[in-house]
Amino acid sequence: MEFPRTWMLILLAVTTLVVGVLFVFSLVGFQQVNAARGQVKQPAVVLSLLDELIAEDADYEEILEKYVVPNESTSGLGSMRDSLSFSYILDAEEVTGYEVIQSSEGYLEFALLDEAGEPTYPLVVFAYVLTDAGDKIADYSLGRLQPFSRLHPEYGEEWN
Amino acid sequence: MSNKVRTVLFWGLVGLLTFFIVTGFCLRNMQMTYQSLGSHVVTVMYTFDDLEDLNRKYGRLETILDESLWNEFSLASDSRIISAYYRFQNSPTSVDIISDDGKVVVYRLINDYVDPSRVFICDYEVFDNKVVSLREYEVKGLCWGTEGVW
Numbered sequence: 001m002e003f004p005r006t007w008m009l010i011l012l013a014v015t016t017l018v019v020g021v022l023f024v025f026s027l028v029g030f031q032q033v034n035a036a037r038g039q040v041k042q043p044a045v046v047l048s049l050l051d052e053l054i055a056e057d058a059d060y061e062e063i064l065e066k067y068v069v070p071n072e073s074t075s076g077l078g079s080m081r082d083s084l085s086f087s088y089i090l091d092a093e094e095v096t097g098y099e100v101i102q103s104s105e106g107y108l109e110f111a112l113l114d115e116a117g118e119p120t121y122p123l124v125v126f127a128y129v130l131t132d133a134g135d136k137i138a139d140y141s142l143g144r145l146q147p148f149s150r151l152h153p154e155y156g157e158e159w160n
Numbered sequence: 161m162s163n164k165v166r167t168v169l170f171w172g173l174v175g176l177l178t179f180f181i182v183t184g185f186c187l188r189n190m191q192m193t194y195q196s197l198g199s200h201v202v203t204v205m206y207t208f209d210d211l212e213d214l215n216r217k218y219g220r221l222e223t224i225l226d227e228s229l230w231n232e233f234s235l236a237s238d239s240r241i242i243s244a245y246y247r248f249q250n251s252p253t254s255v256d257i258i259s260d261d262g263k264v265v266v267y268r269l270i271n272d273y274v275d276p277s278r279v280f281i282c283d284y285e286v287f288d289n290k291v292v293s294l295r296e297y298e299v300k301g302l303c304w305g306t307e308g309v310w
Contacts, residue, residue, distance in 0.1 A: 002163055004170040012173045023180040030187045068305065102283050106260045125281065125299055127309040141309040142300060145281065146297035149243040
């Protein structure tokens with residue numbers, strides 16, 4: 001009797017093919033997770049928004065209209081303008097740049113830099129969703145990062 | 161097809177199948193470890209009935225956290241309890257995970273003394289199946305666009 005039989009070979013080949021396809025999916029998933037663990041390059045629209053907001057003569061209204069999809073209530077835009085004017089952290093003119101602390105897809109943590117180029121605290125967190133075309137920010141959440149522990153050197157009672 | 165060719169083909173396919181299964185299983189495991197370790201740490205830290213219950217469960221973190229991190233976050237010193245747990249007023253607490261992308265866990269805390277709209281963030285790094293870096297924050301002054309991401 002011949003071994004392996006033809007039906008065995010066919011069954012094995014089909015099984016190998018199916019498992020091989022699943023393996024490729026696993027590999028792609030793993031690569032995506034691995035990529036997410038590294039620093040993610042932020043979309044140009046997000047970096048341009050920050051660059052322009054930090055510029056000394058920034059026109060917040062104009063910049064936000066350029067990069068953010070306006071929502072039904074203008075208060076959202078207004079609150080973003082107020083928050084991103086950085087006046088609650090430093091006077092806007094004292095901010096000379098920003099340093100990315102943590103980034104992943106749709107998520108950015110950064111420190112604003114003072115005149116000496118030193119990071120200031122609290123850190124700022126910006127989570128966002130882009131439009132399908134990727135050219136504007138469709139929705140976002142924005143806030144300051146107060147350390148959970150009161151003993152943390154970045155903790156500031158004034159931010160509570 | 162000669163019997164020899166059939167045999168070579170058979171064992172070749174068996175070898176390939178074994179490779180796919182073993183490597184795929186390892187990859188899946190590593191992927192799950194990366195994605196869920198941060199959520200697991202946050203859940204262990206902030207799911208308890210009272211401080212006694214917390215003390216009982218907290219030891220699980222010792223195997224997950226890097227040694228220096230464990231020293232920093234251990235409950236051995238009162239400072240960790242006072243700085244992080246005083247706000248819970250010794251009442252039952254649990255965690256509602258919003259997202260975990262393998263680097264950042266975004267979550268809410270469910271506790272009678274914590275406003276449910278408050279958002280917390282835990283940045284973490286994993287190396288060799290251990291958490292080697294952990295930074296915990298609360299998002300303050302949260303504002304959003306249409307509905308917000310969180």
